[in-house]
Each structure stands twice: as C-alpha cells, then as structure tokens.
Amino acid sequence: MQKETKKTPLYDWHVAHGANMVSFGEYEMPLWYPAGAKKEHLAVLTKAGIFDTSHMALVMVIGPDAFELLQLCLTKDLYACVGKDKSPLVPGRCVYGAFLNESGKVIDDAILYQLEHNTYMTVVNAGLGGEVARHLMAYRDRRNVEINDLTDKIGKMDIQGPMAARILMKILVDHEEVFKDMLYFTFKGHFDEASPLADKVRLIDGTPLLLSRTGYTGEFGFEIFVDQFHLVKVWEMIFDAGQDFGLLPCGLAVRDSLRASAVLPLSHQDIGPWPFINHPWPFALPFNPDGTDFTKKFIGNEALKDIDKPEYTYAFTGYDLRKVSVCDQTIVLDSEGNKIGLVLTCVCDIGIGRHGDRIYSISSPDKPENFKPHGLSCGFVKVKSKLDPGQVVELKDERRKIKVMIVSDIRPDRTALCPIEEIIEQKEKRL
C-alpha cells in the first residue's frame, strides 16, 4: 500500500501559486515557486523570504520535573547556556542542542524554548515528534512531567531576511514593544489564546503568535508559531505586507542552500546515527571552557568521550559553483588521492563568489564595486583524519572531481545576529 503523503494547511496556497511540489519525509512540500530557487535565495540575502515550516514537529514538556528531564536528555547544559556569560535558561530564551541515544548518536537536533517556569517546548524535524516524545518518555522514570506531541495542532512559518522586521512592523500590534530587547535566540508571545503570554505578540487582527528570533538560513529573521487554524490567514497577511519589500515565498531548495552555507546541519544528513562530536557545532555540546570535558552528564555523554575510531565533520567551500551529487559513492580524497571520507551535503550558494583571495556575499557591505557573485559550491564532509581550515581536498562522484577547501565558515556577512534596531534603521535608509 502506498503511504499517503501529508499536506500542510498551506498546500492549496502553494499549488495555487505555482509551486513545484515534492515529497519530503511524509509531506508534500514546495521545492520552489515560479520565481525560481535562484531569486528566492537572493531574496533572503537581500530582502526577505517566507517558508512553510509547518511540517516540523513540536513537543511540549511540562511539569515540576521538566527541567531535570530535559537537562538529562538534551546536549546543552541548561544551567549554563545563555549568552557569553553562560547563564541558565530562562523564560523567553531558547537554545539549540540535540537528543542522543546511549551510544551518543543523534535522534534529532532541536531548539528548546522555555515558555514559563516548568513549561518547555521543543521543536524538532518533520516526522520526528513522535520519536522524540517516546525518547523523553523512556527516560522520564518517576519524574513528574507531561510530554505532548502537538505537531498537527500548531502551524509554523519562517520569515527570513533583512527586511523581515520591517514587514512584520506593518501587521504587529505595538511592534516597538515586541521588538524591544529581542536578541537572537529570544522569543515572545504564545500561539495559545488561553496563555497569559498571548498578549505579548498579536497581529492587528488579534491573532496571537509565538514570535522567535531564530531561523534556518543564517539571515536575520523570525520563526512564527501559530494555531494551525490561523496559519493560512497569517501567511497571507505576511505575504501581502511583504509585497512592497521584495518578499518571496521560498521552497525547500533554498532552505537547503541557505542553511548549508550558513554552516547549519540538516538532521539525518550532516548529523545522524553516528557520534555527535568532532563537528562544526561544538556550541551544541556542554563543553567546559577549555573544551576538555563536559559540564554535565547527559544521555550519550559517556559514549562521546570514548570513541574508538573518531570521524570528523567539516564545512567546505568550492572554487566555483559546480557540485557533486551526494550519494554513498561520493567520496573525499586527500592530496595523495586516498579516500578519507564521504560527502554529507553539497549545494550551491548562488549569492557568494570569490574575488581575489576573499569570498564576498551579494550583501557584503564592503563588496567590490560591480561585484556579481557566480555562486560557490559548499557543504559538509565527514572524514577519518583531522583536517585544518585552509586544507584542500577533492570530492569525487561518478561524474566529476571538484577541489574544495576545508573552512570554518562559508557565507560571509550573514545578518542573523544583527541587532534588530540596526537592521530596521539600515533598511529604512535604503528604502
């Protein structure tokens, strides 16, 4: 029997707007819209894009022992995870980490939100809400905590790009108050009308939102959680408000190219059923200041400390936009031509290019005059030997070999961390 694919509440909207729909996990999702992936990618770098992310899963963890359970299961030390001075998680803050099994292998990565005292929400990947909920249940023991998978009740969309705040200003009640002190990885409001937090963020028609300054593109923007009943309406309000700002609806193709060149992993591709260590995301692990040990015990921590044959995941950037096709036969070769590993992700960031010995983005403030990016391939490799940034390796698929450089970062001048007041002011000047 063919497995029925699920549709998000925005399915009809996507089809009506000419999206090229593909199966992604259990869902039918837009790959790109008629503008095309190239324009969508550039829109997020220079203006804004909206993404239907309501296929993602959401698990509530509530109760007097919720903190203790999450501290046991998430790879982040919740006593020391906020800001540079590593203060404890507090309501209004969220953190990025992963859920591992006892062998230190990834079940999924997640953003954990503290909504209130004893109330947490974790957002995981499409189709994994049930598995993460079961994992938490398995370690609940006698703890007083409730675990609810709300995946099909809550809708989610992301607005990403430097114009995101300007667009939301048009449809938010008291946007100045909403945007006040809204740092990267903070959030306000609630999707549930019954919550006292709901009044913190409302649209002009009264719809309550949970507005989070996070995203999966590396650019300034927000993730928006809303009751699934309101999702299409809110999407259309944002879409309409964005028309004067160059907002485009964006599909999965650019979600992948934007996130990879922002050095963000895709679960079960760049992180997965192998030990979650020696990768470009050490901030997702509870390392002590000198990186020699963890500051807490958690599920999987013993396994991570005791690895027989370590493998190392690195980001890379190519020299032009040519890609290799990723499959099990796509390998990494060292300078002597020895196979040292596999390619995990290889995409093209069409908004960046080399000029002299530097890489610029189309939105780099100091880009050379008349700079026109041609795009660069980029992604992640997993190899048997330690490599250093600047080292050159070859990627080989059945068609071609491309030279790439191991790097610590890919797309320059990303706006994700840009202070909200600054980005609103900059964009006002440019309008």
Next chain:
Amino acid sequence: MKEINELNLPGDIRYAEDHEWARLEGDRIRVGLDDYAQDQLGDIVFVELPQIGDTFEKGKEFATVESVKAVVECYLPVGGEIIAVNTALEESPELVNKNPYNDGWFVDVNPSDPSEMDDLMTNAECLEKLKGAD
C-alpha cells in the same frame, strides 16, 4: 512545475529520449535542452559545453547542465563535429530556462550522418511519451 499541456514543444524540431532537441538549419544541426527538461531541473546555473572541433557519436555525453537541484549529462542526439557553441551561456545560463529553443541553444553540429535525425521523435511523439510517463 508545468503540466504536460503547458509544455512548449515546437513542431519544427526533433526530440531525443533524454530531452535534448535537434533542429536542422541549412546543413548544420542546432542542439539544446527541451522545455520539459529545463522545467524539471529548475534554475540552471551552469552549462559545461564542449570545445569547437570536438566530435561525438550519437548518444555520447557532450555537455553537463547544473541546476540548483541537480547535475545532469546531456547526450548528443546526432553524431558529428561541434562547429559552434553558445558562449552566451557562460555568463547567462538562465537563457536555457527562459528560451530553451532560441537563445538557450547549446551547440551546432556538422552531422556525420544527417539521417540520424529521422530516429528522433516528433513533437507529437514526444508529447505522447510524456503523457505515457505521467
């Protein structure tokens, strides 16, 4: 994605199984990628073309097309010598998406056996095949 009845498949050209097209222009044959292929691939960002003077047998790989989604090989629908390449695609590969049968052409071939054109599909045959595959 275009519906099959939205595809542009002109009647003055012939179509190969892998969605290359061939058009007789005097004694040369112009070759490109058809509307179905460009639509499936999405934004084309790079086209790797052969050199003038290269020769290929019918059905041999002569070009590589890179889109945001995938990398695909193109096979020469008629064997012969490459006598011209569309250098405009170096700077503007999107021409293949915008205008696959005119500005988005790939190469001109001096065919070693012009009758190989007869093995290719007409637009009606191509459409039938696409309907069958759908």
